[in-house]
Amino acid sequence: MSEPARQARDALAILAVLTVAWQGAYEYAGAVAVTPPLGTVAFAAHLLGSARFWEHAAATGLALADAFAIAAVLGVLGGLALGLWRYAADVTEPVLAALYAVPKITLYPVILLLFGLGLPAKVAFGVIHGVIPVTLLTLSAVRGIRPVLLRTARVLRLTPRETMRHVLAPAVLAEIVTGLRLCFSLTLLGVLIGEMFASQRGLGFLIINGINNHDVRMTTAVVLLVVVAAVLANALLLATDRTLHRG
């Protein structure tokens, strides 16, 4: 069997197992807890045709786009700066790793107090989730550059700009894309959690509101749509990532 055919078959098998597990959860707990796969897909399709759903999706999308852009720029620049200055990297790396392991949700009230309710708080919360992994991966990529590359650049008398463009950037690009993939996932998580707590708009709000109003159909369908969107976005970034790592 050819490689793509095998992969497609494996993916279908995983999907089938997950669907059976989902149906099993429905049989076990009934419609008060979770709606079955077929009904959920139908309702999700209905949601995709409603303007109200797209208002919430747009709110989440806007917060995600802002937060991702800020986290990506801050993370890449911060990682480059720290990576080129070895002492600073040694000092900050464990601190950043420790911050990554902290439950950031506990900081959400502070962000709400500082930014007020609404878009800026959601963006800030997304940024604090997403910025650390890009910084760490960019930092380790810059630090891991083979010294011979930089020496060659010096021998060839490249200007700092040319070194950046022709040596540094190609050497760290693949790792940065890996970092951006993690950044995207975590930023999405941050934005959704932000919307679940003290918000009136967005997909996270729809999920938590469905539970509070005993509208499990809504919650299940929105969770499904979020998961599908996240997996698709990740697949796209992962494909880029793997191409770059091979090349």
Next chain:
Amino acid sequence: MSRRRAVLGGRIALIAGAVAALEMLCRSGIVDPLTLLPPSGMAAAMVAVIASGSVTGDILRTFTTVAVAFGLAVAFGIAVGALLHAAPRLRRALDPLLASYYAVPLFVFYPLLVALFGLNVVPLIVLGFASATVAMAMSTLTGLDRTPRVLLKAARVHRLGRLRTALLVVLPAASPDLLTGVKLALAYAFIGIIAGEFILSGSGLGYQIAYAYDSFDNRTMYGLMLFVLLIATAANAALHAWEQRVRRRRSGR
């Protein structure tokens, strides 16, 4: 050695500087001290809240929940990692699932878990377990992949049985990566469970922070927040130090 000391000094200076800057921002009134308590105030509030005993039950509950989820996640993750390592065909088949697992914001399942299992400790344990166990499994795979062939050959030459090979050869060789997994599993379980308590629950540390926020009780909120951050950082630092020591010993430095 002196370089290590310089790095450590820099790190302490960085953290102390950040705390001092925050203290000054709050004391000088640039940031409203009602909005953001200065660090000294947070520490005092933390001591007061813990000493009052009003949250002892919540602390115990959160730590028990984390311990159960973390223990299950580590045991299951190591077992799954070992299984996948032994069955390459299954591992390749599961590759898309593993690659996109952490891309899914797992937390969105929490409300559904509450609907499935009720508003109690079970959905929190499931959420903590699900966040942690895959990281443990992936770290186990990394560790097993990196075990040098020559060690396995040496074990065969010495006619060690499978169990003794696993315990005496593979386990020590894979231990740095296993510890990385343990560290991640603890962090992810803790993050997931605190977040679950925060968003939808009736007790626990996360719940108490959200409750204090809702009732404008900033002192309790900041006190508990600092407590959670300190515990998480201390646990992570301890595991990190252990991991580094094992890694250094393995690479023979």
